[in-house]
Amino acid sequence: MTMPLPSSPRAFFVGSGIAAMSAAVLLIRDAGWRGRDIRILEELPVVGGALDGSGDAIGGFLTRGGRMWTEEAYVCLWDVLASVPAAGDRSRSVKDAVWAFNAEVLTDAGARLIDGEHRILDASALGFDLHDRLDLVRLLVTPERLLGTRRIDDWFAPHFFETNFWALWRTTFAFQNWHSAVELRRYMLRFLQEFPRIHTLGGVRRTPLNQYDSVVRPMQEWLAQHGVVFELASRVLDADFAEEGGGRRIERLHGERAGRPFAIDLARDDKVFLTLGSMTADASRGGHDRAATLVREPLEGAWTLWKRL
Numbered sequence: 001m002t003m004p005l006p007s008s009p010r011a012f013f014v015g016s017g018i019a020a021m022s023a024a025v026l027l028i029r030d031a032g033w034r035g036r037d038i039r040i041l042e043e044l045p046v047v048g049g050a051l052d053g054s055g056d057a058i059g060g061f062l063t064r065g066g067r068m069w070t071e072e073a074y075v076c077l078w079d080v081l082a083s084v085p086a087a088g089d090r091s092r093s094v095k096d097a098v099w100a101f102n103a104e105v106l107t108d109a110g111a112r113l114i115d116g117e118h119r120i121l122d123a124s125a126l127g128f129d130l131h132d133r134l135d136l137v138r139l140l141v142t143p144e145r146l147l148g149t150r151r152i153d154d155w156f157a158p159h160f161f162e163t164n165f166w167a168l169w170r171t172t173f174a175f176q177n178w179h180s181a182v183e184l185r186r187y188m189l190r191f192l193q194e195f196p197r198i199h200t201l202g203g204v205r206r207t208p209l210n211q212y213d214s215v216v217r218p219m220q221e222w223l224a225q226h227g228v229v230f231e232l233a234s235r236v237l238d239a240d241f242a243e244e245g246g247g248r249r250i251e252r253l254h255g256e257r258a259g260r261p262f263a264i265d266l267a268r269d270d271k272v273f274l275t276l277g278s279m280t281a282d283a284s285r286g287g288h289d290r291a292a293t294l295v296r297e298p299l300e301g302a303w304t305l306w307k308r309l
């Protein structure tokens, strides 16, 4: 039986990563939505997506990624976190707590590059020649449509890949030589300010606790206090679309909770925000004596929904 649709618009978020939670904060804070009209559907038993952090001294600790936030590049996120009270100290915001922590505990890596004999190398000279510099500037000023599908190693001469800069940059941002030149350009435009301090990672900002406890938990608490409903272990598997006025509108979400199917009918004014896929979907854990399982076929709902759409 289909339930009658409510009259005030509702917002549904599929996924509870930093993107969805930030958007929910902004809906309430800046767009004046009521928290109780917002529902967040998450397939995992915990919110936060890739910003995780858990474990104990016996079973081991888990953080599936270490994010290096900078003050200059994360302007929108800091703006959101300026409104969320910090964990354990409600008199200040998450932003203030993180910034204060970093003013006290500076990132100053002393061994960014080592040689084959495990000796620390001086990485302060980036090692560019004139040709590398020209290629770099040319990359920054070339529009994406002209770069097309070019790879990084299509763009730069062999010398570039031997520079300290490339060893530092690729190990900071996880680039391979065959990755897309467009992607490299985007990162360079966003993180240009890191060039003079990339050999110490001096621009990196850390959170006082792991990122789940320092950022995700306070956001979840703030949203819950405003009435937002979190539906965990709820996997969205598909969406029905209606053709309308030259566009498309989602009219139903299909999912599964505790092995049972569910459907959500959407009214015309309802909003749906889908996080498609997740960098940490299908992550598996290894140990000192056990390799992580190599997952060749996507298993989690994150990719099921993406494939179906």
Ligand SMILES: Cc1cc2nc3c(=O)[nH]c(=O)nc-3n(C[C@H](O)[C@H](O)[C@H](O)COP(=O)(O)OP(=O)(O)OC[C@H]3O[C@@H](n4cnc5c(N)ncnc54)[C@H](O)[C@@H]3O)c2cc1C
Pocket: 014, 015, 016, 017, 018, 019, 020, 041, 042, 043, 044, 047, 048, 049, 050, 051, 064, 065, 066, 067, 068, 069, 234, 235, 236, 237, 275, 276, 277, 278, 279, 280, 301, 302, 303, 305
């Ligand atoms: C190893 C690693 C290092 C990183 N380093 C950095 C860094 O230095 N700096 C930086 O800025 N970023 C870094 N990132 C990236 C950053 O962590 C992610 O970009 C960010 O956390 C993504 O947030 P999100 O909300 O878009 O998605 P996610 O965090 O992936 O959240 C998506 C959520 O949606 C859920 N979901 C998806 N589909 C469904 C569905 N169909 N039904 C129900 N739930 C669903 C997932 O379970 C997940 O919880 C790193 C990531 C990794 C993995």
